[in-house]
Amino acid sequence: MLDVFSPSDEQLPLLERMAADAKSFWKRGWLVGTCGNLSVKVNEQPLEMLVSASGLDKGALQTSDFLKVGPAGKILAPTPHKPSSEIGVHEVVYRRTQARACYHVHSVWNNLASQLFREQGSVMVENVEMLKGLAGFGLRDTLRLPIVDNSEDMTRLARNVDGGLNPKIPGVLVFQHGIYVWGRDQAEARRHVEILEFLMEYACRLRSYKQ
Amino acid sequence: MLDVFSPSDEQLPLLERMAADAKSFWKRGWLVGTCGNLSVKVNEQPLEMLVSASGLDKGALQTSDFLKVGPAGKILAPTPHKPSSEIGVHEVVYRRTQARACYHVHSVWNNLASQLFREQGSVMVENVEMLKGLAGFGLRDTLRLPIVDNSEDMTRLARNVDGGLNPKIPGVLVFQHGIYVWGRDQAEARRHVEILEFLMEYACRLRSYKQ
Amino acid sequence: MLDVFSPSDEQLPLLERMAADAKSFWKRGWLVGTCGNLSVKVNEQPLEMLVSASGLDKGALQTSDFLKVGPAGKILAPTPHKPSSEIGVHEVVYRRTQARACYHVHSVWNNLASQLFREQGSVMVENVEMLKGLAGFGLRDTLRLPIVDNSEDMTRLARNVDGGLNPKIPGVLVFQHGIYVWGRDQAEARRHVEILEFLMEYACRLRSYKQ
Amino acid sequence: MLDVFSPSDEQLPLLERMAADAKSFWKRGWLVGTCGNLSVKVNEQPLEMLVSASGLDKGALQTSDFLKVGPAGKILAPTPHKPSSEIGVHEVVYRRTQARACYHVHSVWNNLASQLFREQGSVMVENVEMLKGLAGFGLRDTLRLPIVDNSEDMTRLARNVDGGLNPKIPGVLVFQHGIYVWGRDQAEARRHVEILEFLMEYACRLRSYKQ
Numbered sequence: 001m002l003d004v005f006s007p008s009d010e011q012l013p014l015l016e017r018m019a020a021d022a023k024s025f026w027k028r029g030w031l032v033g034t035c036g037n038l039s040v041k042v043n044e045q046p047l048e049m050l051v052s053a054s055g056l057d058k059g060a061l062q063t064s065d066f067l068k069v070g071p072a073g074k075i076l077a078p079t080p081h082k083p084s085s086e087i088g089v090h091e092v093v094y095r096r097t098q099a100r101a102c103y104h105v106h107s108v109w110n111n112l113a114s115q116l117f118r119e120q121g122s123v124m125v126e127n128v129e130m131l132k133g134l135a136g137f138g139l140r141d142t143l144r145l146p147i148v149d150n151s152e153d154m155t156r157l158a159r160n161v162d163g164g165l166n167p168k169i170p171g172v173l174v175f176q177h178g179i180y181v182w183g184r185d186q187a188e189a190r191r192h193v194e195i196l197e198f199l200m201e202y203a204c205r206l207r208s209y210k211q
Numbered sequence: 212m213l214d215v216f217s218p219s220d221e222q223l224p225l226l227e228r229m230a231a232d233a234k235s236f237w238k239r240g241w242l243v244g245t246c247g248n249l250s251v252k253v254n255e256q257p258l259e260m261l262v263s264a265s266g267l268d269k270g271a272l273q274t275s276d277f278l279k280v281g282p283a284g285k286i287l288a289p290t291p292h293k294p295s296s297e298i299g300v301h302e303v304v305y306r307r308t309q310a311r312a313c314y315h316v317h318s319v320w321n322n323l324a325s326q327l328f329r330e331q332g333s334v335m336v337e338n339v340e341m342l343k344g345l346a347g348f349g350l351r352d353t354l355r356l357p358i359v360d361n362s363e364d365m366t367r368l369a370r371n372v373d374g375g376l377n378p379k380i381p382g383v384l385v386f387q388h389g390i391y392v393w394g395r396d397q398a399e400a401r402r403h404v405e406i407l408e409f410l411m412e413y414a415c416r417l418r419s420y421k422q
Numbered sequence: 423m424l425d426v427f428s429p430s431d432e433q434l435p436l437l438e439r440m441a442a443d444a445k446s447f448w449k450r451g452w453l454v455g456t457c458g459n460l461s462v463k464v465n466e467q468p469l470e471m472l473v474s475a476s477g478l479d480k481g482a483l484q485t486s487d488f489l490k491v492g493p494a495g496k497i498l499a500p501t502p503h504k505p506s507s508e509i510g511v512h513e514v515v516y517r518r519t520q521a522r523a524c525y526h527v528h529s530v531w532n533n534l535a536s537q538l539f540r541e542q543g544s545v546m547v548e549n550v551e552m553l554k555g556l557a558g559f560g561l562r563d564t565l566r567l568p569i570v571d572n573s574e575d576m577t578r579l580a581r582n583v584d585g586g587l588n589p590k591i592p593g594v595l596v597f598q599h600g601i602y603v604w605g606r607d608q609a610e611a612r613r614h615v616e617i618l619e620f621l622m623e624y625a626c627r628l629r630s631y632k633q
Numbered sequence: 634m635l636d637v638f639s640p641s642d643e644q645l646p647l648l649e650r651m652a653a654d655a656k657s658f659w660k661r662g663w664l665v666g667t668c669g670n671l672s673v674k675v676n677e678q679p680l681e682m683l684v685s686a687s688g689l690d691k692g693a694l695q696t697s698d699f700l701k702v703g704p705a706g707k708i709l710a711p712t713p714h715k716p717s718s719e720i721g722v723h724e725v726v727y728r729r730t731q732a733r734a735c736y737h738v739h740s741v742w743n744n745l746a747s748q749l750f751r752e753q754g755s756v757m758v759e760n761v762e763m764l765k766g767l768a769g770f771g772l773r774d775t776l777r778l779p780i781v782d783n784s785e786d787m788t789r790l791a792r793n794v795d796g797g798l799n800p801k802i803p804g805v806l807v808f809q810h811g812i813y814v815w816g817r818d819q820a821e822a823r824r825h826v827e828i829l830e831f832l833m834e835y836a837c838r839l840r841s842y843k844q
Binding site for chain 3: 665811841
């Protein structure tokens with residue numbers, strides 16, 4: 001039943017776009033050290049995802065650096081690669097939301113935000129215009145970006161994200177780990193990454209003046 | 212009376228320049244998340260503007276990503292795009308000043324400056340050489356860059372900018388939103404953006420030492 | 423006696439190198455807003471300099487964007503351009519030192535350093551390895567980078583730099599203005615810019631922990 | 634016994650990779666001002682290393698900008714270049730660890746970290762996901778990145794690094810100097826550089842909130 005994974009004509013642009021988005025994030029310092037991972041959902045029932053392979057330089061991904069996986073990260077086509085060990089989190093995101101793309105990045109500012117605002121359980125941002133770039137948000141909506149515990153146990157990590165995830169908010173911070181961000185398509189996922197990174201930097205810098 | 216918008220030979224370089232300036236700002240983190248917008252005035256009476264379409268990635272604008280609009284954002288040529296909802300602010304700028312280009316960017320530092328100096332109603336900068344890069348400014352001129360309230364009502368936002376705008380100062384900060392910057396041509400608008408962003412970062416960093 | 427300035431075969435690479443160095447500095451945010459200027463000395467007696475024209479975007483200089491000038495900024499070949507108004511400072515540098523290249527950049531950090539350390543009259547850096555990249559400096563040499571007053575009077579500015587300049591130190595900070603940096607050739611001038619900018623950022627950041 | 638150094642077919646990609654990694658680090662501001670150096674080990678017994686030449690711009694290295702050296706930095710093939718004076722530190726790294734690539738970079742943040750945490754003798758990082766990118770590290774492992782004294786005497790510097798080096802940790806900070814980082818191959822060395830730089834910036838920024 002397994003075929004060698006060769007992307008279809010509709011899938012190839014998705015992979016090219018993921019590689020380009022990853023390179024853009026890497027340049028900004030959000031995907032250094034081979035950290036992070038990216039996926040798109042290509043089928044709903046049964047769930048099929050194209051996901052970046054584990055351990056590769058995110059500044060130089062090729063379309064051959066992705067895998068096709070199903071529920072529980074089951075590899076659906078022979079590949080020399082291992083899927084990201086955090087595929088279970090992507091699965092939670094696809095199950096709980098309307099997302100068709102999920103990007104996970106690590107930045108100094110999102111790590112800091114998860115630390116500085118840990119006690120509150122979320123990073124609160126309000127009355128900032130950039131909020132309007134988040135799908136469904138207006139200027140008067142308050143963002144409470146959830147912060148969940150990290151875990152080295154991937155099942156537990158997925159459960160933590162599941163527990164913290166609010167489908168009206170397109171991201172979840174993991175304590176001193178990074179952020180999972182999603183959107184209805186890749187353009188929206190990328191927009192959400194750029195906006196949430198902007199807001200995390202803003203929240204952290206602002207706090208430094210208020211000690 | 213409507214034609215399909217196809218830029219004239221004089222207009223095409225204006226669009227190419229806007230796309231290039233937008234990409235440059237995006238690289239510096241000032242136009243992330245599809246935020247911001249750019250326009251040039253191509254006719255005075257009646258007012259005609261070329262303006263970036265709403266919701267596009269400002270790091271990858273094409274010349275086909277702009278529209279031709281008139282007063283109150285009236286679309287003057289059929290287009291698949293929507294104009295930026297903030298076109299009314301550009302109109303205020305063109306009515307109140309000699310500007311022929313108006314660039315609106317969102318940066319972490321200009322958001323911070325609008326917060327940290329809100330009570331004063333403006334960001335004051337003096338005796339800084341970079342001021343000389345603002346048209347009409349000498350080293351001894353004090354910059355008081357106005358900060359106006361933000362609004363989700365675009366008519367009100369335009370009125371706020373109108374109320375705060377000082378024609379001798381080529382920019383207005385909107386509280387936790389971004390900055391509108393203009394110039395007599397695109398080169399000047401871009402120069403003013405780079406200088407005002409420099410000065411906002413400088414003012415915020417300097418303040419962190421003076422708490 | 424005036425010819426149209428067309429660079430000689432030996433001069434062309436100097437101009438290409440200046441344009442490349444300017445672009446590199448602009449990318450780092452040190453030459454934004456058309457600020458700053460660059461020169462090389464091409465003759466000693468009488469003094470002849472190739473200098474960037476005033477008011478141009480330093481991220482996009484062409485070899486045609488330079489002029490040939492003599493003492494007191496006298497233009498030595500017809501040109502559509504104006505020389506930088508700060509050419510007098512370059513002249514001081516060439517008269518007082520062995521420099522054959524002089525680069526003047528404005529950065530947020532060098533402006534901050536000139537403010538934070540103004541009372542001491544210099545920025546002191548010691549026991550930092552990067553000092554070894556400054557010609558003539560070893561690890562045990564203490565850098566006291568002079569800070570001189572700014573002036574809108576260019577003759578006075580040149581005199582201030584003259585008064586503060588220490589020929590053993592390849593740079594002078596001007597209060598809330600920028601830094602003049604030089605070297606025996608362009609490679610050294612550029613190396614000195616990169617090192618002094620590193621050290622100014624380091625000195626300012628370190629100070630923020632010691633308040 | 635000496636031949637002119639011309640890299641073998643296996644060595645050429647190593648040099649190309651070193652040049653590319655150096656350029657990437659330079660862009661991030663970690664190898665400015667010609668500082669830093671890079672090497673790979675190409676033979677174990679006797680030790681043979683390919684190392685970047687001294688004093689070159691690390692943003693523009695060519696494959697001809699490397700030398701082949703042996704123990705004590707002995708030049709093994711005629712060359713116009715001088716090897717980095719810090720080759721003795723690389724030798725310590727190759728003797729004490731399984732490394733086949735060693736990269737030495739100077740950043741503002743790694744200099745700051747070496748200052749701010751000097752009294753503790755190391756920079757401690759724990760419970761941060763990025764740790765997992767360091768070979769052999771899990772989320773629960775605490776990083777204590779050693780900080781050793783700097784010296785202008787290269788023999789002493791090598792001895793300091795030898796004294797501080799813990800083979801389970803792929804890097805050593807030198808006080809106000811920079812960081813030596815290594816890996817079993819170039820990809821790992823580069824990954825370790827990116828991760829340790831991330832962690833040093835994180836540790837310094839976090840500390841600024843805890844004064």
